[in-house]
Amino acid sequence: FEEEFVPVTSFIHTLKVERSRHQFRSGSEPEGFFPEDYKLYKNYSNDSTTAFSVKNVFGIALLEGFNKYAKAGLTAYVSHKFSRYDLMNTDTLTDMRRIRYTEQEIFLGGELAKREGKLLHYNVNGEVGLVDKAIGQFRVNANLNLNFRLWKDTVNFYARGYVSNTLPSFYMRHYHSNHYNWDNDNMDKEFRTRVEGELNISHWGTNLRAGAENIKNYTYFNQSALPEQNGGNIQVLSATLKQDFRLGVFHLDNEVTWQKTSNEAVLPLPKLSLYHNFYILTKLAKKVLTVQLGADVRYFTKYNAPAYAPGVQQFHLQPTDDLVEIGGYPIVNVYANLHLKRTRIFAMMYHVNAGMGSANSFLTPHYPINPRLFKIGVSWNFYD
Structure with a gap:
């Protein structure tokens, strides 16, 4: 007899740190080229904004085969994201200090997935927001892959779908510059639903996708x-x-x-x-x-x-x-x-x-x- 160790449980932690900077410069600007002029600079622009974020994800996964009655893997996770944005101050012409915005997001999510085998694969992933800007937001994605024989060829059928209710990105809600300035705190969440099917026959060189x-x-x-x-x-x-x-x-x-x-x-x-x-x-x-x-x-x-x-x-x-x-x-x-x-x-x-x-x-x-x-x-x- 040979003993083989098969892991059935995984503990997950991911850390993602991002820092990005956006800058727009123009040496000379024709009069009337831009729709507005907030007079931060005269006849030129030097706009900039900075974004910084830290995201942690903690999870536990029960892998495929952890139970003879369970044919799919099961994962649960919680994520926390801290975001900080620095924008130009367009309210006071003499005060060039930055305006800082901070946001917190906590999501609780899970996944049911089957990736082993040859005939059928699927995964369903969903998460819901719990804190601050994440409240009321949710995302659900589902994918299915079915492989079957057609004469001597293998046909791949894919089905995909998602439902999401998410807040527009920060820069769609807030941005300050020499010629553009908006603060849209009253924006509604964007609700999207999509279904898609795909048929692939490699031997014929045929791929058809519709959604x-x-x-x-x-x-x-x-x-x-x-x-x-x-x-x-x-x-x-x-x-x-x-x-x-x-x-x-x-x-x-x-x-x-x-x-x-x-x-x-x-x-x-x-x-x-x-x-x-x-x-x-x-x-x-x-x-x-x-x-x-x-x-x-x-x-x-x-x-x-x-x-x-x-x-x-x-x-x-x-x-x-x-x-x-x-x-x-x-x-x-x-x-x-x-x-x-x-x-x-x-x-x-x-x-x-x-x-x-x-x-x-x-x-x-x-x-x-x-x-x-x-x-x-x-x-x-x-x-x-």
């Missing part, structure tokens, strides 16, 4: 680049099909995404996005040199894409009196890859169709994409 999401109290940046909430419900439907074809050395990879939003004025999305990649993949020189030659194209239909506000470095809705449609323009790249043992050489001509046809080559309003560029590189792995 539906409902968002209540959607938080976004409005036409003035200020945070705002939509009090109603917004539904988003999406579906993505990936289909790869192969005939000898010829390959064609395809990805098509369709999406629909019930409120395009608040949450604009392109209805159709396409990606196609046609290439030749073969081996030369006694099959030690891998050669790939091809071209790819990206395309999405026209829509009123969010504009960019450099003062807060965020995307926001376009002003209604200056709407600009982007899209309807393909971006074509031509490339070559050579792989010999530990060395890879690649070359790419990016945006080869620059200047051809429509000049609407934008991914963001008023910010054109790069013109035609040639890129080349070498990758060499130093190992035996």
